[in-house]
Amino acid sequence: MTISVTMTVNGQSVTRDVEPRTLLVQFLRENLGMTGTHVGCDTSQCGACVVHVNGTSVKSCTILAAQAQGAKVTTVEGLAQDGKLHPMQEAFRENHALQCGFCTPGMIMSAIDLVQRNPNPSEETVRHELEGNLCRCTGYHNIVKAVMAGAQAMRG
Amino acid sequence: MTNQGIGQSVRRKEDFRFITGQGHYTDDINRPGQLHAAFLRSPHAFAKIRAIRLDTAKKMPGVVAIYTGQDVAADKVGGLICGWTVKDKKGDPHKAPRHDIIAIDHVRHVGDQVAVVIAQSLSQAKDAAEAIEVDYDVLTPVVDVVTALKPGAPQVHPDAPGNLCYDWEFGDKAATEAAFAKAAHVTRIDLLNNRLSPNPMEPRSAIGEYDPGTDTTTVYTTSQNPHVLRLILCAFVFGLPEHKVRVIAPDVGGGFGSKIFNYPEETVCVWAARKLKKPVKWTSDRTEAFLTDAHGRDHVTHAELAIDKDGKFLALRVDTKANMGAYLSTFASAVPTYLYALLLAGQYTTPAVYAEVKAVFTNTTPVDAYRGAGRPEATYVVERIVEAAARELKMDPVELRKKNFVPVDAFPYQTPVACVYDSGQYAKALDEACKAADYAGFAKRKAESAKKGKLRGIGFCAYIEACGIAPSSVVGSLGAGVGLWESGQIRFNATGSVFVYTGSHSHGQGHETTFAQIVSDKLGVPIENIEVVHGDTAQVPMGMGTYGSRSLAVGGSALMRAADKIIEKGKRIAAHLMEASVDDVVFDKGTFSVKGTDKQVPMAQVAFTAYVPHNYPADLEPGLEASAFYDPVNFTFPAGVHIAEVEIDSDTGVTTVANWVAVDDFGKVINPMIVEGQVHGGIAQGIGQALLEGVVYDKESGQLLTASFLDYCMPRADNLPSYKVGMIETPCPHNPLGVKGCGEAGAIAAPAALMNAITDALGTEEITMPATPLKVWKVIQSRHLAAAAE
Amino acid sequence: MYAFNYHRPASLADAAKLLGSATDGKFLAGGQTLLPTLKQRLASPSDLVDLNGIAELNGITVSGGSVTIGATTRHAAVAASAEVKKAIPALAALAGGIGDPQVRNMGTIGGSLANNDPAADYPGAVLGLGATIHTSKRKIAADDFFTGMFETALEEGEIITKVEFPIPKRAGYVKFPNPASRYVMVGAFVAETANGVRVAINGAGPCAFRHKEMEAALAKSFSADALKGIKTDPGSMNNDIHASSEYRAHLVGVIAKRAVQAALG
The missing domain is CATH 3.30.365.10 (Aldehyde oxidase/xanthine dehydrogenase, molybdopterin binding domain)
Structure with a gap:
């Protein structure tokens, strides 16, 4: 049995018939072919799958596509506007905050949500707020630097 | 130019695709007609498989095939190999018991493969895997080395008595004993080096694909060394000709060693794809990664x-x-x-x-x-x-x-x-x-x-x-089954841009930037005009991959050699263009010039001339590309x-x-x-x-x-x-x-x-x-x- | 995940009806525990009844002597609420420390309480503050609600609608997280309320419990020093690879002292 799910993803309205057990991340990756959002664990801990639903960060592996019915979803693919990178994307590149790049989409989406809630975060706040995102490459040093730089850029 | 060369913190060329979600990791790839594999894994650490019943599972929706170790054995697929033979104190080779890609009679660790289900969707494959019934005779396992070495311990393999793979020694025992005899002080310590799970954030993944028209097998997989994987799969596991197998390791999300190895899962995907003539994909979940990615230390x-x-x-x-x-x-x-x-x-x-x-x-x-x-x-x-x-x-x-x-x-x-x-x-x-x-x-x-x-x-x-x-002759004498050189190729296009091919593989290390910097520094080409290609055996001629912090020292050195060859040939083209003797041509910062004159031609012009050789040395081949292999001393x-x-x-x-x-x-x-x-x-x-x-x-x-x-x-x-x-x-x-x-x-x-x-x-x-x-x-x-x- | 049917009713009555007609239905609130459980194929409900479409279950009100939080209110909303921060800062802090930011954006108080994971945070606050749990059928006092590991007084089909927390004189919550999962390994919620001092310990045992000896000591003198020398029986503690029961029993003392200090500001 399938159900029809409609949501707005990166500004585009999309409708698909899916099994009710379809997770939002599967909807994005498999039904929409948007593979920027990744899956790195099965226990909702790694954060590679973080997207924004109605403006706040969630783990798209721990929400059914059906629960996002009618929602506005933003993924890493939707951050750059008119060919211009989001300041947080720019900060990640400038500060070498990524190596293999696998955790990066989720990390950037979490970082943007973090800064929306804490426009001027301390290093300690950044480290604590990234609790839901694992990175195995960078040792977090440059991610923390990038988030602080990104926050500054977002403050303008 | 000077801000792009050696010693500069150039921002990474590869980052744009990663920060915009446009990387292509193996699981991002889907092939037409693709089927999905799910493994039934042993819930026991040690057991004899008495019977496997597939009847119910085979009737489940979407199931295309279910295979067990017996099916693999019937196809005469080789087991997985260890590529380095260590000799023990007596000079005998280590014990390397058979490692089947799907267990045949015994399972030897929790997570060992018992069967694989190939189905139209992953959910269907997993549903069917759960419906397989297996009768086990559960045996007493042993998990730590101290217990395993004790007399009477459970025997993991019949052909490794006492669970001993090898008893090896190195160094001068007599000199060491003599030194201890005259020591003023001896410090003693007991240490445990704990077992680790590598946990690259990208779980392993593989797609096997077979093209009957060309009899070509393609493997997309999370590998640190695609050429080595191709060699092992061809020469040891399947007996396939290397030129009919292509291994692609696209963007790889970290490895830390764990993606060097040949694993059962990608091997099964290749085997099943050839059997079913349909692409077969498997992606590890994190629990499977903990159970099957090779651990470290211990x-x-x-x-x-x-x-x-x-x-x-x-x-x-x-x-x-x-x-x-x-x-x-x-x-x-x-x-x-x-x-x-x-x-x-x-x-x-x-x-x-x-x-x-x-x-x-x-x-x-x-x-x-x-x-x-x-x-x-x-x-x-x-x-x-x-x-x-x-x-x-x-x-x-x-x-x-x-x-x-x-x-x-x-x-x-x-x-x-x-x-x-x-x-x-x-x-x-x-x-x-x-x-x-x-x-x-x-x-x-x-x-x-x-x-x-x-x-x-x-x-x-x-x-x-x-x-x-490492030096191939050294590792060869120590038991390695492969050479450890690296290859590099530099290919100019007619318009002056450059492809750089390396047998190293980047899964986070930034080769696309660092290697471009080396070539830029050496040949004077801006790094934005350099594309570093890696991770595809059909594009990169040869390679040994990335591990042991070797990419730059070995792979980078190969590129330096290739660049030297480019300069050498470029000098001959430039000498012809400037009507000078080759011996008088010098190359610096992307420009060939004649010593003591103001005559000069840029590299781009030399490259163009090499491909449009209207005015060209008679005894010189057209084209501007060079390959080099580097085997360190x-x-x-x-x-x-x-x-x-x-x-x-x-x-x-x-x-x-x-x-x-x-x-x-x-x-x-x-x-x-x-x-x-x-x-x-x-x-x-x-x-x-x-x-x-x-x-x-x-x-x-x-x-x-x-x-x-x-x-x-x-x-x-x-x-x-x-x-x-x-x-x-x-x-x-x-x-x-x-x-x-x-x-x-x-x-x-x-x-x-x-x-x-x-x-x-x-x-x-x-x-x-x-x-x-x-x-x-x-x-x-x-x-x-x-x-x-x- | 196994296949299931999905429903999103708009009223409590419909939700109850849908669950009643399902072979083996489950309510879905924030899903931050339920969905991982389903992904691991550890449960196979026939139907999921999503409560997030029921408007009356969501929201925070502070009036008179209590803070009332609707069952589907997200942890992040509680943590960010200026009213909660003012009325019961320890409650806002507790909500702000659950899981990680993404979990807090989805997870709900009702889901947390109905699940009663021994390593959850909210049971500490509910028990520590002596809250009242309102359901689709009745009101349940905190002391009667938690009945065992993953067990509550909720009956089949009964839905938590809101939780009413009496505003204490002061309260503090401190937890020692499991190093790996970051769930609570030992938590202490200490409150000085109109009805006396309450000390709830969560994470340490199979179910959140009140530490009567600590309550008595703090009733005499509300200070960290008052807890000196009070032992907790390791026999009542959980034991796993991250913490032995002896270690948990020890941490109960340390963390409770820190919770008192937090309450005292």
């Missing part, structure tokens, strides 16, 4: 250091038992032997070293190379026992090290364990690290911590590693000092890393930003090993108790400090770039530094990694340190 070691009355080291004696897991993985045998014992001299002039290593089979996930591979284990032994010796002798650990360092004027330095160290400035690194860590101010900081009821400790690690693996020996400072909450046992200083010598540095990033990541993995991470098996049942991130403690941002990273540059004298390698240093240095700090704070060596709050608290309780601190 050593039990007793070490003894003989010291004379002046504090000079006389000899080191090491006895290690290394857990191989249930099967011998692709390079497992080399890790606790040649990658381990050869580094036991450390940075010191210790004249005699002797090591005995027993490799042991157990009912656990196979163990193989993980970031550092043998060298972290060696460093942990050397640097923990040196620190312990300083404490016993009541000497400053810095002074004891300096007294025993290989001096700057002794290079090349022949150690008693085969290595010839290339270059180094060990005391300088230690001095700089002490300064950066404010070692002089430590006592004051310790007193301040004590006032707050906290315990403070400082720990040192002066590590050395052998990188740039020696390993490189990066070295450095890390200093850790910790503060321990004596009420809870929680350890906080208060400060971290690293001073590393990687030889010449191409891109400092990338190198620092490699150091950061390595330190985090090392801190993870010492403080947080550890694979735990239940001793009775053999169940993996740490099979998810809920129980396996991964380092998070708030576990770690910001690191102070410094560098000194002592070029490697034997490769054209002067580089040594940087990828593993942090993971090698950090565990010893951190445990030396923790044992300093606690005043006892009796604590094992990971030093969890529980373990630290137990030590505090037993030593009544909480009361003392109050």
Whole structure:
């Protein structure tokens, strides 16, 4: 049995018939072919799958596509506007905050949500707020630097 | 140009696709008509398979095929191989029991493959896998090396009596015994090097695809070395011709060693795809990763250091038992032997070293190379026992090290364990690290911590590693089944842009930038006009892959050779264009010129002429491309000092890393930003090993108790400090770039530094990694340190 | 995940009806525990009844002497609420420390309480503050609600609608997280209320419980020092690879002292 799910993803309205057990991340990756959002664990801990639903960060592996019915979803693919990178994307590149790049989409989406809630975060706040995102490459040093730089850029 | 070349922190070329979600990892790829594979895995650590019933499962929706080990055997598919044969004390080869891609009669660890379901969707494949019925005779498992070596222990393989893979030795036993006999002091230590799960954030994944029209098999997979995988699959597993198999390792999300190896899953995907003539895809979930990705470390070691009355080291004696897991993985045998014992001299002039290593089979996930591979284990032994010796002798650990360092004027330095160290400035690194860590101010900081009821400790690690693996003749003589050269190719296009092909593979290291910098620096082409191609056996002619911090030292050197050939040919074209003698043409910063004149032609014009050879030397082939292979004459020996400072909450046992200083010598540095990033990541993995991470098996049942991130403690941002990273540059004298390698240093240095700090704070060596709050608290309780601190 | 049917009713009555007609239905609130459980194929409900479409279950009201939080209110909303921060700062802090930011953006108080995971945070606050749990059928006092590990007084089909927390004189919550999962390994919620001092310990045992000996000591003198020498029986503690029961029992004392200090500001 399938159900029809409609949501707005990166500004585009999309409708698909899916099994009710379809997770939002599967909807994005498999039904929409948007593979920027990744899956790195099965226990909702790694954060590679973080997207924004109605403006706040969630783990798209721990929400059914059906629960996002009618929602506005933003993924890493939707951050750059008119060919211009989001300041947080720019900060990640400038500060070498990524190596293999696998955790990066989720990390950037979490970082943007973090800064929306804490426009001027301390290093300690950044480290604590990234609790839901694992990175195995960078040792977090440059991610923390990038988030602080990104926050500054977002403050303008 | 000058801001793009060697020594510049050029921002990475590869980042744009990653920060915009446009990377292409294996699981992002879907092939037309693709089917999905799900494995039924053993719930038991050790069992005989009595019967497998597939009737119900085969009738489930979407199921295309279900295969067991019997089907694989019927197709005469070879087992997985170990590519490095270690010979034991008697000269006999190690025991490498058969490793089937799907178990036939026995399962030997939890997660061993019992059957594979191929279905239209992944959910359908998983649903059907659950419907397979298996009758097991459950056997008593053994999971740790000490128990496995005891008489009467369960036997993991009938053809490895006593669970012994090999009993190996290295070094001069007689000289070592003699040195111990005259020692003024002997320090003894017992160490556990805890088992780790590598956990790259991208789980392993593979798609097998077969094109009957061309009889070509394509494998998309998460590999650090696609050419090596192709060689193994073709020559050993399937008996396929190499030119009919293409391995593509696209964007790969970290490896840390775990993606070097040939695993059952990608092998099954290839086999099933050829059988069904449909693409077959498998992607690991994290639990499967914990159960099947090769683990790292797992050593039990007793070490003894003989010291004379002046504090000079006389000899080191090491006895290690290394857990191989249930099967011998692709390079497992080399890790606790040649990658381990050869580094036991450390940075010191210790004249005699002797090591005995027993490799042991157990009912656990196979163990193989993980970031550092043998060298972290060696460093942990050397640097923990040196620190312990300083404490016993009541000497400053810095002074004891300096007294025993290989001096700057002794290079090349022949150690008693085969290595010839290339270059180094060990005391300088230690001095700089002490300064950066404010070692002089430590006592004051310790007193301040004590006032707050906290315990403070400082720990040192002066590590050395052998990188740039390796001279093929050397590794061949030690049992390696492959050569360890690297290949590089530089191909100019007519319009002056450049393809660079490397057999190295980047899965986070930034080759697309660093290698472009080298070529840019050497040939004067802007890096935006350089495309570095890697990870596809159909595009890159040959390669040996990325591991052992070898990419730059070996792969980069191959590119330098290729660039030399380009310049050589370019000079002949330029000489023709400028009507000059080749001997008078010089090349600098992208321009050919005639000595002593103002005549010059740019590289782009030479490239154009090479492809539009209307006005061209008669005896010269058109085209501007060059291939080169580089086989190093020696390993490189990066070295450095890390200093850790910790503060321990004596009420809870929680350890906080208060400060971290690293001073590393990687030889010449191409891109400092990338190198620092490699150091950061390595330190985090090392801190993870010492403080947080550890694979735990239940001793009775053999169940993996740490099979998810809920129980396996991964380092998070708030576990770690910001690191102070410094560098000194002592070029490697034997490769054209002067580089040594940087990828593993942090993971090698950090565990010893951190445990030396923790044992300093606690005043006892009796604590094992990971030093969890529980373990630290137990030590505090037993030593009544909480009361003392109050 | 196994296949299931999905429903999103708009009223409590419909939700109850849908669950009643399902073979083996489950309510879905924030899903931060339920969905991981389903992904691991550890449960196979026939139907999921999503409560997030029921408007009356969501929201925070502070009036008189209590803070009332609707069952589907997200942890992040509680943590960010200026009213909660003012009325019961320890409650806002507790909500702000659950899981990670993404979990807090989805997870709900009702889901957390109905699940009663021994390593959850909210049971500490509910028990520590002596809250009242309102359901689709009745009101349940905190002391009667938690009946065992993953067990509550809720009946089949009964839906938590809101939780009413009496505003205490002061309160503090401190937890010691499991190093790997970051769930609670030992938590202590200490409150000085109109009806006396309450000390709830969560994470340490199979189910959140009140520490009567600590309550008595703090009733005499509300200070960290008052807890000195009070032992907790390791026999009543959980035991796993991260913490032995002895260690947990020890941490109960340390963390409770810190919670008192937090309450005292």
